[in-house]
Each structure stands twice: as C-alpha cells, then as structure tokens.
Amino acid sequence: MTARGLVREFAPGTGVSGVDLDVGTGEIHAIVGLNGAGKTTLMRLLLGMLRPSAGIALIDGHDVASAPATVWARVGHLVDHPLAYAELTTRENVAVAARLHGVPRRRIDDAVTGVIVELGLDRYSDGRARTLSQGNRQRLGLAAALVHDPGVLVLDEPTNGLDPAGVVLLRESLLRRCADGAGVLVSSHHLDEVARVASRITVVNRGRIVGALDPHGVDIEREFFALIHADDEQYAS
Numbered sequence: 487m488t489a490r491g492l493v494r495e496f497a498p499g500t501g502v503s504g505v506d507l508d509v510g511t512g513e514i515h516a517i518v519g520l521n522g523a524g525k526t527t528l529m530r531l532l533l534g535m536l537r538p539s540a541g542i543a544l545i546d547g548h549d550v551a552s553a554p555a556t557v558w559a560r561v562g563h564l565v566d567h568p569l570a571y572a573e574l575t576t577r578e579n580v581a582v583a584a585r586l587h588g589v590p591r592r593r594i595d596d597a598v599t600g601v602i603v604e605l606g607l608d609r610y611s612d613g614r615a616r617t618l619s620q621g622n623r624q625r626l627g628l629a630a631a632l633v634h635d636p637g638v639l640v641l642d643e644p645t646n647g648l649d650p651a652g653v654v655l656l657r658e659s660l661l662r663r664c665a666d667g668a669g670v671l672v673s674s675h676h677l678d679e680v681a682r683v684a685s686r687i688t689v690v691n692r693g694r695i696v697g698a699l700d701p702h703g704v705d706i707e708r709e710f711f712a713l714i715h716a717d718d719e720q721y722a723s
C-alpha cells in the first residue's frame with residue numbers, strides 16, 4: 487500500500503496535505519498524531535473512501551480509484567465505527583463479511599469460527615449484534631475485517647473500547663498475520679501499545695508527516711511531543 491503526494495484539505499491545516507507513505511508486506515506501520523491530525527482522513531484516502539484533490543493511493547500497484555474486485559478482496563479495514571447488522575448474530579455478521587470478501591462458500595464456516603475464537607467472541611457468537619457491549623462490538627468489527635485473511639489491513643484506532651484482554655488478542659493477531667506476510671496500517675493514540683507491535687511509527691501533525699518514532703526508543707512519549715511542538719512552532723512562525 488502506497489501513498490504519493492496525497493492531498494485532501496478541508497480548511498488550511500486540516501485534512502491531509504501531501505503525504506507519502508508505504509506499508510510493506512510483513513510490516514505493521516503505525517500512524518500516530520493528536521486528535522484532528524488527519525489520520526482517519528489519510529486512511530479513507532488510502533481505501534478509496536475519499537477522493538484526493540492531488541496525489542495517488544495504490545494497493546498492490548493499483549490506483550484505489552479503479553482497483554479491481556480481486557484487489558479489494560485482499561483488503562480488510564475498520565475505519566470509524568464498526569458496522570454490524572443489529573438483528574443478525576455475531577456469527578451471522580462475520581459470515582456476511584466473509585461472503586462479501588469472496589471467501590469460498592465451503593470455507594466460510596471454518597473461517598468464521600476461527601476469527602471468532604481469535605478475538606475471544608465465542609461466548610457471544612449466537613447473540614444478536616445489538617446486544618453486544620461496546621468493546622465486543624469493536625471485536626466484531628475487527629473479526630469482520632480479518633475473516634478473509636487479508637494481505638492488506640487498515641485499522642483506525644482498533645483498540646478503541648477493548649479491554650486489556652482484547653488488546654492482547656488483537657496484538658497477537660496482528661503480529662501473527664504480519665509474520666504470515668500481511669501489511670498492516672494502524673492508527674492509535676496509545677504510544678506504548680503501538681511501540682509493542684509496530685515496525686515503523688510515523689507521526690502526523692496538521693495533515694503532514696512530521697517525523698518517525700523509534701519503536702524501541704526509551705521515551706517515546708517525549709519524542710512524540712518534541713516532534714509535534716517543533717512542527718507547531720514552525721507553523722506559527
């Protein structure tokens with residue numbers, strides 16, 4: 487997954503203002519930034535949910551504006567609120583996601599069971615989605631994003647609402663999928679959690695990339711704020 491010169495501004499300093507980014511196979515690339523920095527907008531552009539006013543987003547070398555269905559079948563994403571059919575069960579919701587992503591009919595049952603166990607939803611698999619707690623709804627959204635074993639994953643603040651057990655399950659899942667060759671783009675506000683999983687951490691401020699953090703750095707929070715403050719000062723002057 488690649489971004490070159492992506493621009494989509496809503497007002498000066500808001501949105502995305504010229505971003506180059508790569509997510510390679512087998513890597514977890516995290517983007518971090520303050521509220522309103524442009525992370526979600528960037529992910530929407532990368533997924534073709536939003537049109538750039540300049541630049542290009544590519545998945546497997548295809549412009550996302552015209553990528554064929556075979557490319558989208560390899561993509562899993564959770565951006566914004568997890569969507570679920572309220573009256574369907576957890577299991578039925580994940581099965582719908584599997585079907586929409588082109589999982590062959592004979593493999594759907596196993597794929598659904600696998601990802602439900604992977605995200606610790608087994609106790610809730612026959613309950614209707616509308617009865618799930620916020621955190622379990624998030625787990626369901628993640629299960630729907632993962633059920634087809636995507637080679638490219640885009641997850642916007644995936645730990646939102648998750649309890650510590652859910653955070654660990656997600657971390658293990660992402661690391662395992664990454665080891666199997668998936669490329670993952672993830673945004674987060676939790677610098678410590680990001681440092682545990684990411685191979686690369688990119689800092690975004692006012693819609694632009696302002697630096698990178700070393701996941702093994704000793705004081706990642708201090709480094710983060712140093713980058714943000716330096717950029718803010720430059721902007722003010």
Ligand SMILES: Nc1ncnc2c1ncn2[C@@H]1O[C@H](COP(=O)(O)OP(=O)(O)OP(=O)(O)O)[C@@H](O)[C@H]1O
Pocket residue numbers: 496497500501519520521522523524525526527528
């Ligand atoms: N559709 C829109 N219309 C106008 N402004 C928008 C729109 N979408 C995003 N913005 C603005 O663009 C900026 C970036 O928003 P975005 O949601 O990408 O930030 P974010 O980094 O994901 O923030 P958070 O951490 O709070 O989720 C914000 O100032 C936001 O208000």
